Amino acid sequence: MEKDIIIDLKDISVSFDxxxxxxxxxxxxxxxxxxxxxxxxxxxxxxxLRIIGGFLKPDTxxxxxxxxxxxxxxxxKRQLNTVFQNYALFPHLTIAExxxxxxxxxxxxxxxxxxxxxxxxKLVNLEGFENRMPQSLSGGQQQRIAIARAIVNEPKxxxxxxxxxxxxxxxxxxxxxxxxxxxxxxxxxxxxxxHDQEEALTMSDTIVVMNKGNIQQIGTPExxxxxxxxxxxxxxxxxxxxxxxxxxxDKLVEILGAKFPCVDTGxxxxxxxxxxxxxxxxxxxxxxxxxxxxxxxSLLFKGVHYEMDVLANGYEWLVHSTDMVPxxxxxxxxxxxxxxxxxxxxxxEDEEASSDEE
Amino acid sequence: MKSSRLRRLxxxxxxxxxxGFTILPLITxxxxxxxxxxxxxxxxxxxxxxxxxxxxxxxxxxxxxxFLSTLICLLLAYPLSYxxxxxxxxRGRFVVFLFVLPMWMNHILRTLALQNLLSNTGVINGIxxxxxxxxxxxxxxxxxxxxxxxYTYLPFxxxxxxxxxxxxxxxxxxxxxxxxxxxxxxxxxxxxxxSLPGIISGITMVFVPSISEFVIADMLGGSKTLLIGNVxxxxxxxxxxxxxxSGLSVVLMVFIVASMVIMQRYDGDGxxxxxx
Ligand SMILES: Nc1ncnc2c1ncn2[C@@H]1O[C@H](COP(=O)(O)OP(=O)(O)O)[C@@H](O)[C@H]1O
Ligand SMILES: [Mg+2]
Numbered sequence: 001m002e003k004d005i006i007i008d009l010k011d012i013s014v015s016f017d018x019x020x021x022x023x024x025x026x027x028x029x030x031x032x033x034x035x036x037x038x039x040x041x042x043x044x045x046x047x048x049l050r051i052i053g054g055f056l057k058p059d060t061x062x063x064x065x066x067x068x069x070x071x072x073x074x075x076x077k078r079q080l081n082t083v084f085q086n087y088a089l090f091p092h093l094t095i096a097e098x099x100x101x102x103x104x105x106x107x108x109x110x111x112x113x114x115x116x117x118x119x120x121x122k123l124v125n126l127e128g129f130e131n132r133m134p135q136s137l138s139g140g141q142q143q144r145i146a147i148a149r150a151i152v153n154e155p156k157x158x159x160x161x162x163x164x165x166x167x168x169x170x171x172x173x174x175x176x177x178x179x180x181x182x183x184x185x186x187x188x189x190x191x192x193x194x195h196d197q198e199e200a201l202t203m204s205d206t207i208v209v210m211n212k213g214n215i216q217q218i219g220t221p222e223x224x225x226x227x228x229x230x231x232x233x234x235x236x237x238x239x240x241x242x243x244x245x246x247x248x249x250d251k252l253v254e255i256l257g258a259k260f261p262c263v264d265t266g267x268x269x270x271x272x273x274x275x276x277x278x279x280x281x282x283x284x285x286x287x288x289x290x291x292x293x294x295x296x297x298s299l300l301f302k303g304v305h306y307e308m309d310v311l312a313n314g315y316e317w318l319v320h321s322t323d324m325v326p327x328x329x330x331x332x333x334x335x336x337x338x339x340x341x342x343x344x345x346x347x348x349e350d351e352e353a354s355s356d357e358e
Numbered sequence: 359m360k361s362s363r364l365r366r367l368x369x370x371x372x373x374x375x376x377x378g379f380t381i382l383p384l385i386t387x388x389x390x391x392x393x394x395x396x397x398x399x400x401x402x403x404x405x406x407x408x409x410x411x412x413x414x415x416x417x418x419x420x421x422x423x424x425f426l427s428t429l430i431c432l433l434l435a436y437p438l439s440y441x442x443x444x445x446x447x448x449r450g451r452f453v454v455f456l457f458v459l460p461m462w463m464n465h466i467l468r469t470l471a472l473q474n475l476l477s478n479t480g481v482i483n484g485i486x487x488x489x490x491x492x493x494x495x496x497x498x499x500x501x502x503x504x505x506x507x508x509y510t511y512l513p514f515x516x517x518x519x520x521x522x523x524x525x526x527x528x529x530x531x532x533x534x535x536x537x538x539x540x541x542x543x544x545x546x547x548x549x550x551x552x553s554l555p556g557i558i559s560g561i562t563m564v565f566v567p568s569i570s571e572f573v574i575a576d577m578l579g580g581s582k583t584l585l586i587g588n589v590x591x592x593x594x595x596x597x598x599x600x601x602x603x604s605g606l607s608v609v610l611m612v613f614i615v616a617s618m619v620i621m622q623r624y625d626g627d628g629x630x631x632x633x634x
Contacts, residue, residue: 055532075535082536088529092551101547102537153537 006031006157006189007052012061014047014213021047022213025061029157029191030206034183036192038200039210040236045193046085048210049159052191053082066156080157081150085165085193087142089134095121095145096130102153120148123182140171147182157189164199176203197237201225209233230343234276241282241317245275245342253342256313258292260335264342274343279320281339284310290332296325390604404605413589413606420586421613423500424568427507428515431564432557434508435515439556440549443523454520458513465510469577472506473497476578498580506574511567515560522556523549554624562621566614586610 007029014022022044029035037045050056051063054075063071070078081102090098096117103113121127124144134142143163150158163179164172180203183190194200200207201221209216209224209232217229228234231242245255250265255275267273287293294312301307306324310317312333325331394401407413442450460468475481476497483493496502526549534544572587579585586606593603 053536055535075532076538076540082533084529084533084536086527086529088527088533090530090533090548101534101539105538105543149533149537 004031008064012058035206036200036204043210044213081155082159085161087146116152231274241277247271262340276341279318282319283334285332387604391608395601416584416586428565431515439520502578506578511564514563518559519556522553
């Protein structure tokens with residue numbers, strides 16, 4: 001085990017009313033890391049965060065913080081703070097009193113608290129808001145106060161549950177930038193939750209993709225995007241062509257009746273697999289030069305690129321390209337062997353959700 | 359033009375109601391309060407009659423009984439509401455409903471039942487006797503009146519307090535624990551201040567009707583214990599002295615209005631006002 005691991009979740013399982021919500025979660029979080037839990041709504045992200053924060057005791061498994069078992073420690077004894085999904089500001093207290101709440105409990109001096117409030121409000125760009133009431137602030141402002149209220153306590157880890165979920169796109173983008181700046185300034189660990197894959201890719205050092213209470217993949221944004229471990233991750237992270245295929249032999253896969261050379265080995269012979277090809281990795285060429293032939297059925301201009309649908313061998317391929325091909329034109333489809341991702345097929349629905357298929 | 363006429367038309371029944379059943383009776387009472395019996399000449403005599411020791415003692419006793427009843431209701435209702443608000447799946451709301459249920463029974467019938475329970479030869483003493491325990495002798499004492507008041511008005515305390523506690527967002531409480539608060543701090547700095555509007559409206563809803571209550575005092579307090587409500591009632595019925603009755607009513611009204619004004623001060627959301 002590495003030395004810089006600050007939080008270690010070991011074999012965590014939780015069920016509510018007999019329904020499993022987390023299945024055997026194993027995850028370690030490094031000191032000073034920006035780690036993001038990413039997955040569709042209801043996959044267990046908040047539940048995982050509540051276990052780290054101490055609001056929920058797992059049915060089985062341990063939570064290790066800096067080498068010490070804190071599974072049974074209540075939230076008020078843990079050295080971490082949470083920014084809640086719905087802000088959870090104290091409605092009867094002013095902004096200054098909200099921010100001072102944790103510091104007063106720690107019996108800090110009046111001057112210390114006053115300085116901290118000033119510092120925190122400056123950090124979140126809301127100077128002069130001391131005497132306002134929470135209800136009089138916009139969603140984005142309340143969100144920033146919730147962050148200020150947490151960070152004045154100088155936690156070693158900040159837990160953030162979809163902090164930008166309720167904001168509009170423009171606000172969200174500027175807050176993403178603000179959060180990264182804040183993290184660099186504070187030099188602490190961020191455990192961040194989102195269901196927005198773009199947000200996860202932009203902000204994180206490490207992404208944990210979850211589905212149905214299972215971890216699907218852990219990796220850097222590049223890893224997750226370029227080498228998704230299964231069809232779920234590929235589908236969830238950006239758009240993809242996910243096609244049934246048969247691995248004929250090492251480095252050769254049959255898709256839609258045509259043979260595509262690839263780089264994957266070790267799948268055996270004539271094994272059914274999932275083949276994932278990113279839309280930007282599909283090259284449209286002259287009909288004779290492609291591996292298979294197709295016809296462009298739709299064309300959309302997306303600003304940076306064109307988005308096209310190409311019907312070939314009964315499958316509608318999604319294609320992103322900077323070159324425009326008009327609707328109705330016959331084209332050939334070619335994919336560089338390096339850009340073809342081969343994945344094991346899940347044996348059952350359950351297996352699809354399971355993380356360790358290899 | 360047309361819409362304003364329509365509005366006036368729609369408002370008319372309410373106007374008739376307010377004038378006929380609130381304003382006119384009030385004016386009548388004030389008229390009687392400030393006039394001499396028989397001669398109808400202006401006088402302060404009926405108001406100043408409160409200085410008569412019988413009246414004054416009844417007023418003080420009424421305030422004291424109302425105060426104690428309110429306090430006991432509060433001490434019973436707050437922990438109960440707090441526990442009920444923590445129950446899941448609407449179970450708390452169901453128990454609150456059970457507490458409110460007797461309110462739909464006739465007031466006199468309820469008090470009669472209580473009389474049966476408490477009287478010297480009543481159910482409670484019967485059980486105590488059977489168990490060879492000393493029997494109670496509380497019938498016709500202020501204690502019996504207070505028991506009756508608490509029994510009658512407890513739902514009025516539970517309902518607003520339960521509502522205000524149940525309304526507190528769980529996330530806010532989690533946030534306090536997250537910031538290091540102990541259970542006691544969470545109660546003192548969050549739950550108590552956030553449920554204050556419910557407490558205020560509960561106090562108002564119990565204290566105000568308790569001061570002028572006379573049915574309970576009549577049936578459980580006997581003829582010895584006079585509350586100001588009984589005195590006023592007797593002036594109107596037995597004594598046939600409407601002027602004196604009205605005068606004492608006006609004095610009582612001053613106390614009621616004053617207590618409501620004091621309560622409104624603390625009630626930021628105006629929740630108590632909405633219930634009245
Ligand atoms: N207190 C609870 N009681 C019962 N079920 C719950 C509770 N909290 C969460 N769940 C269920 O657990 C699952 C995961 O929830 P959650 O962790 O909040 O998902 P996410 O944050 O990823 O959207 C959901 O199906 C949700 O309905
Ligand atoms: Mg959630």
